[in-house]
Amino acid sequence: MRMYDIIMKKRNGGELTKEEIDFFIQDYTAGNIPDYQVSALMMAIYFQKMTEQETLALTMAMAKSGDMLDLSAIKGIKVDKHSTGGVGDKTSLALTPMVAACGIPVAKMSGRGLGHTGGTIDKLESFPGFTTGIPVSQFIENVNTVGISIMGQTADLAPADKKLYALRDVTATVDNMSLIASSIMSKKLAAGADAIVLDVKTGSGAFMKAEEDAFALAKEMVKIGNNAGRKTIAVVTDMDQPLGYAVGNALEVKEAIATLRGEGPADFTEICMTLGTQMLLAGEKAKTEDEARNMLSEAIASGKALDKLAEFVKAQGGNPDAVYDCELLPKASVIEAVAAPVSGYIQHIVCDEIGICSLILGGGRENKESVIDLSVGLVLEKKVGDYVKAGEPLAYIHGNDPEKIAVATKRFLDAYTFCEKPFEKKAFIKGIIL
Numbered sequence: 001m002r003m004y005d006i007i008m009k010k011r012n013g014g015e016l017t018k019e020e021i022d023f024f025i026q027d028y029t030a031g032n033i034p035d036y037q038v039s040a041l042m043m044a045i046y047f048q049k050m051t052e053q054e055t056l057a058l059t060m061a062m063a064k065s066g067d068m069l070d071l072s073a074i075k076g077i078k079v080d081k082h083s084t085g086g087v088g089d090k091t092s093l094a095l096t097p098m099v100a101a102c103g104i105p106v107a108k109m110s111g112r113g114l115g116h117t118g119g120t121i122d123k124l125e126s127f128p129g130f131t132t133g134i135p136v137s138q139f140i141e142n143v144n145t146v147g148i149s150i151m152g153q154t155a156d157l158a159p160a161d162k163k164l165y166a167l168r169d170v171t172a173t174v175d176n177m178s179l180i181a182s183s184i185m186s187k188k189l190a191a192g193a194d195a196i197v198l199d200v201k202t203g204s205g206a207f208m209k210a211e212e213d214a215f216a217l218a219k220e221m222v223k224i225g226n227n228a229g230r231k232t233i234a235v236v237t238d239m240d241q242p243l244g245y246a247v248g249n250a251l252e253v254k255e256a257i258a259t260l261r262g263e264g265p266a267d268f269t270e271i272c273m274t275l276g277t278q279m280l281l282a283g284e285k286a287k288t289e290d291e292a293r294n295m296l297s298e299a300i301a302s303g304k305a306l307d308k309l310a311e312f313v314k315a316q317g318g319n320p321d322a323v324y325d326c327e328l329l330p331k332a333s334v335i336e337a338v339a340a341p342v343s344g345y346i347q348h349i350v351c352d353e354i355g356i357c358s359l360i361l362g363g364g365r366e367n368k369e370s371v372i373d374l375s376v377g378l379v380l381e382k383k384v385g386d387y388v389k390a391g392e393p394l395a396y397i398h399g400n401d402p403e404k405i406a407v408a409t410k411r412f413l414d415a416y417t418f419c420e421k422p423f424e425k426k427a428f429i430k431g432i433i434l
């Protein structure tokens with residue numbers, strides 16, 4: 001088999017066979033095919049697209065390109081959760097202790113920030129001492145004893161995706177449905193859970209900006225998961241403005257903790273309840289949606305979910321006192337209000353720009369070597385549909401460098417548009433694909 005022939009076949013609109021896909025994934029992972037040939041193939045796929053069969057074959061080939069985690073030593077139905085990425089998306093921080101408090105074993109692989117989107121691991125490192133660099137044996141033991149463990153993607157898990165993702169990132173071939181679906185699902189399948197609940201974002205802060213594309217991606221991933229024998233459910237949710245009010249690592253941890261105390265923002269609480277309900281149903285801990293919702297509400301009201309977060313943080317080396325006293329989390333030295341330039345209703349927020357503001361303040365990586373500042377970010381005061389008077393704060397910027405604060409403030413203001421008349425807010429949960 002020759003890579004040249006595979007590129008030409010796809011370039012001309014042909015359908016690749018499983019054997020051809022297995023060949024290029026195996027040989028690329030082994031270092032036998034150069035980046036320039038795989039780049040050409042990615043671009044051909046970008047324009048010619050892939051069929052369902054090809055997407056499934058690519059997913060399975062990438063999932064099997066390294067270790068497939070065996071979680072059979074963990075008792076119960078393991079349910080994983082994955083978001084396609086967004087701004088202020090701190091869902092895993094609150095959701096995993098909520099479902100663990102209801103008896104679902106959570107064995108989760110998470111990532112760091114990517115582009116304008118944040119990552120769960122960076123956020124968790126806001127707890128002083130916390131580490132995700134634990135061996136698989138401890139990961140499994142913690143799930144069995146504590147109920148939750150979160151680790152980073154090991155070098156041996158779906159290595160083909162790791163190489164391909166880095167290549168796509170620099171060749172303008174990220175936003176293709178089949179490539180995103182296979183990238184996410186290969187990691188999820190290799191990570192070993194029995195069931196997978198996906199949070200597929202849509203809007204200006206998501207990779208899939210258009211709602212119909214997000215639904216198509218959700219359907220594609222659900223089909224791949226179910227075909228691979230894992231019960232898979234996708235919830236399509238709004239990412240046309242940041243989730244909750246806080247954007248930035250420690251600030252988001254604080255908001256997740258408030259949510260576990262029952263004092264969280266409405267949209268963020270709702271997403272945790274919706275995804276949690278699907279996780280409890282998939283994990284067979286509840287028979288109906290109402291029962292699942294009641295269990296989750298009880299986990300919050302009783303304080304069990306908050307205590308579960310503290311147990312989990314302690315088991316991975318972090319200071320559990322910070323769960324009960326947020327003063328122990330990293331704090332920025334300067335907090336500055338951003339005043340509304342006009343009076344009116346907030347019509348739109350360019351959501352990925354808010355993620356970039358956090359990045360500018362130091363909350364994300366400019367390159368692979370960047371060390372991030374966990375204390376910085378933004379806390380919105382007003383969101384889409386809210387009325388604001390000129391001069392009132394739209395948000396508070398938390399920073400440590402006046403120059404960066406000035407740049408972020410300008411960019412933040414440019415992301416907001418105002419209108420004179422009130423309007424109906426859009427639905428936040430767009431749909432569930434079972």
Ligand code: URA
Nearest residue numbers: 084085179180183184
């Ligand atoms: N997240 C992933 O892991 N892969 C993609 O291709 C896009 C988002």
